[in-house]
Amino acid sequence: MxxxxxxxxxxxxxxxxxxxxxxxxxxxxxxxxxxxxxxxxxxxxxxxxxxxxxxxxxxxxxxxxxxxxxxxxxxxxxxxxxxxxxxxxxxxxxxxxxxxxxxxxxxxxxxxxxxxxxxxxxxxxxxxxxxxxxxxxxxxxxxxxxxxxxxxxKEFPGYKGERVACAQCGEGINYDRFVVGEGEGEILCRACAAPKERYYQPI
Structure with a gap:
């Protein structure tokens, strides 16, 4: 030290x-x-x-x-x-x-x-x-x-997780940070799953 x-x-x-x-x-x-x-x-x-x-x-x-x-x-x-x-x-x-x-x-x-x-x-x-x-x-x-x-x-440093794409926006999601949507069970990113709660809004 x-x-x-x-x-x-x-x-x-x-x-x-x-x-x-x-x-x-x-x-x-x-x-x-x-x-x-x-x-x-x-x-x-x-x-x-x-x-x-x-x-x-x-x-x-x-x-x-x-x-x-x-x-x-x-x-x-x-x-x-x-x-x-x-x-x-x-x-x-x-x-x-x-x-x-x-x-x-x-x-x-x-x-x-x-x-x-x-x-x-x-x-x-x-x-x-x-x-x-x-x-x-x-x-x-x-x-x-x-x-x-x-x-x-899966939260450890160096963890290599599966990468999936959001069914709505198409952006890649790492480390199981996706949400399974209601209805047809689509895989969504958190921003698309709760658009009013995301930190950014499209203009």
């Missing part, structure tokens, strides 16, 4: 700037790897880790830098709860029935107040938090919880 300073430099390059959220993300991922006994998440241990991130903000980029988990590798799973939290699953720790041991780490709301107490004269707030979050003990920054996560084989 690289040092905090080394990882923060890499996170700054990957994200485009360094901020309090990046520092939280780096420290969160370092803590999770330590708890799981993962020394080289981007090296010899790279196939052990799958991470769920609960926010689409700066910390997510930092978590990817530390862990090597990437969306395109299917090792980074976004679930947008709007929380500064992530769950790190170790695939070498199966619990049975497609479940794996994991640790969920969440930034404490009280850490912002603690940053104010440590650096009351530093402005702006981001600079204050950046200083504090580098040095605060983990117990003042994060809550930790051992959890299990469900990860069937």
């Amino acid at each position: 690289l040092t905090l300073d080394e990882l923060l430099k890499e996170a700054e390059v990957a994200h485009g700037h360094l901020c309090a959220g990046q520092i939280l993300g780096v420290r969160m991922a370092m803590l999770a790897c330590a708890r799981l006994g993962i020394d080289e998440p981007r090296g010899k241990d790279r196939k052990r880790l799958v991470t769920w991130v609960e926010i689409d903000r700066c910390a997510t980029d930092a978590i990817g830098v530390v862990t090597g988990c990437r969306l395109g590798k299917r090792a980074l799973k976004p679930v947008d709860y709007g929380k500064m939290a992530a769950t790190f699953a170790d695939l070498s720790l199966p619990l049975g029935e497609d479940r794996y041991k994991a640790i969920r780490v969440c930034a404490l709301e009280s850490s912002k107040q603690r940053a104010k107490e440590l650096y009351p004269d530093v402005e702006p707030k981001n600079a204050q938090q950046m200083l504090a979050y580098r040095e605060m003990p983990e117990a003042e920054l994060f809550s930790e919880e051992w959890v299990s996560v469900y990860l069937p084989p």
